[in-house]
Amino acid sequence: MPKKKPAKHSGDDDITIPVSPQTGSSDTWWWLAHKGTTTSFLCISLFALLIRSAVSMYPYSGAGIPPKFGDFEAQRHWMEITTNIPVIDWYRNGTYNDLTYWGLDYPPLTAYQSYIHGIFLQIFNPESVALLSSRGHESYLGKLLMRWTVLASDVLIFFPAALFFVLVYHRNRIRSGKSEVAWHIAVILLNPCLILIDHGHFQYNCISLGLTVGAIAAVLCESEVLTCVLFSLALSHKQMSAYFAPAFFSHLLGKCLRRKSPVLSVIKLGTAVIVTFVIVWWPYLHSLDDFLMVLSRLAPFERGIYEDYVANFWCTTSILIKWKKLFTTPSLKSISSAATVLASLPSMVQQILSPSNEGFLYGLLNSSMAFYMFSFQVHEKSILMPFLSATLLALKLLNISVI
Structure with a gap:
């Protein structure tokens, strides 16, 4: 049996993280299974699924x-395209893939995800992804x-990533309250x-955000290749x-x-x-034209520097400064890029010089807000x-240190 390292801690429902006699480090998975965290995680997960299901019942x-029928139709259309035409044509305008009608504008992993979900729909409701005839399909x-x-994407990717992060976040604490752990998962x-x-x-942001949370947790447990x-x-x-x-790059470079x-x-x-990108992007790496074709779909510069309804710097200040009239699109690209880099720079320099988990x-x-405000x-x-x-930083309000 692993030995428990005693320590004083104030608070209710304290739990002790056992320390392995072989490694001297905390065995977080043993702690998860034996100290009630499993029950808390399952209960919170079920409640989170209930909330998601309730929200999904509304229009x-x-x-x-x-x-165009909204973003729901965009996601459905991508499933239609990926399950009916060759992979090399997913980003190419053609008879069966009109890019003006919700053309794919995300990287290949989104396309693969659409393909997998499309196969699921093809099995149980083939008319919902039938080529061309399914446009605007809205059956119950x-x-x-x-x-x-x-929901499945959330449960399989985002939920485990959240648990991974919370466990790593607590790993270096000798004692921790079960209520604190539960609150962290719930947040x-x-x-x-x-x-x-x-x-x-209707989106699938839980996939990319889940992968990001997993990468953040991997940083905290020093699994840099996994990161x-x-x-x-x-x-x-x-x-x-x-x-x-910028945050990942500067922290890993500093270490x-x-x-x-x-x-x-x-x-x-x-x-x-490089290996990860090559594997994911492989179908489009056989030809420079194919690769550039995909990249052109990911950067819609023709839309202008900002969209309506986005409360960032460019949209907000456009009331006083008519950016689109005063500057050309190439000039605005340069100005926005410089502003984004300058806003990200302080935390990048700090992490290169003195990398830390908290930093x-x-x-x-800092970097995500810089991109949102200025890119x-x-x-x-x-x-x-x-x-x-x-949200991840908000956990510090409960006085849990990641150092």
Whole structure:
């Protein structure tokens, strides 16, 4: 039996994290299974699923409104495309893939996810993903099956990532209250912004955010190769995950520079990133034209520097400064890029010079907020990125240290 390390702690429902006699470190999985955390996690997860299910029963934006029927139709259409035409044509305009009608505009991992979900719909409701004839399909069964795919994505990716983060977050505490652990899990799983966007408006942000949370947890437990793989997958699912890239890059670089062989450390992590991207992007790496075709779909510069309804710097100040009239699109790209880099720079420099877990979490908030406020062409749902970072930092209000 593992030995328990005694320590004084004030609070109710204290639990002791056992320390392995072989390694001297806490065995968090033993603690999870034997100290009631499993029950708390399952109860909170069931409640979180109930909330998600309740939200999904309400109408989504664009329902029954032609010609495009809202984001629900976009997700359904991607399932239609990926299950009916060759992978090389998923991003190419053609007879069966009109890019002006909800063309794919996310990286390949989103397309693969759409393919998997599309196969599920094909089995139980084939008319919902029939090529061309399914446009605007809004049958009860079709909507129910699609709602299930979002719930399944949450349960399989975001929920385990949240648990992984909480366990790692507590790992270096000798004693911790079960109520604190439960609150930490609840704060992440009951994120109202994510629930409303994914299960109300209809999206699959839980996948990229779950991969990002997993990468953050891997940083805290010093599994750096796993960090690179998970974050590369997040980037390959939603390009908005790049909002976190400065924080990951600066923290990992800062840690590599403090090792005996910094160059080898950088090469190892770089290899993990390259291999992951090559595997995910492989169908589009055989031709430069195919690769550039996908990239062109991910960066819609023609939409302008900002969209309406996005409360970032460019949209807010446009009341006084008519950015689109005063500057050309190339100039605005340069200005917004410079502003984003400058806003991200303080936390990046701090983490390169003195990397720490706490500083890394603050860096995530700083870089994601910098991108949301100053980058080119910000979508309203991009607020999920800084909101996730703020949610993870909010746990510090319960006086839990990640150091």
